[in-house]
Amino acid sequence: EAGVAQSPRYKIIEKRQSVAFWCNPISGHATLYWYQQILGQGPKLLIQFQNNGVVDDSQLPKDRFSAERLKGVDSTLKIQPAKLEDSAVYLCASSSDGRTGAYGYTFGSGTRLTVV
């Protein structure tokens, strides 16, 4: 089966600019996650969708980050305006077992964002 697709692979922007990332989960996976991984740290959950509804966005900096999954399939994550500390890898993941993730996640290859 095809994996989780993400684009772009790399992005370099200046601070205060906007950027958007795209994710297409594995077909049939209802649950989609966006994670931020800063160098040397473990991934941190930004937002979790179940179909097109938000399950958890408690760690999403809502003053600058937004995410949507309008049709319950692919998703976009936007940062506006970007700050230097947003430099990180943004990972999208999906899972097939509803909200629990008890069977593990499949991650996309990520988007490496550098803010200069």
Next chain:
Amino acid sequence: RKEVEQDPGPFNVPEGATVAFNCTYSNSASQSFFWYRQDCRKEPKLLMSVYSSGNEDGRFTAQLNRASQYISLLIRDSKLSDSATYLCVVIGTSGTYKYIFGTGTRLKVLA
């Protein structure tokens, strides 16, 4: 106290050695546990689930100690290809089934 803690390493071991990592978690109600492997500049990939009874997959053994609130990963007969970062994952129970990642432990297997 962090929810999930790991020794960042690096653990430098010779080929053929046995190496073990521990990961401690703070929420005693946590239900599910995993080990993920992350190669340099790659995404995390599921290595194995951690069951209450422990589980083994080839050279890898994972164990859970609920009383002391830690999980462990043992790698026997280390290969050069085992060099990676090993991420501990705990599924929390604070309202949502949230994956909580540790910071990872770096392993370098030396020839």
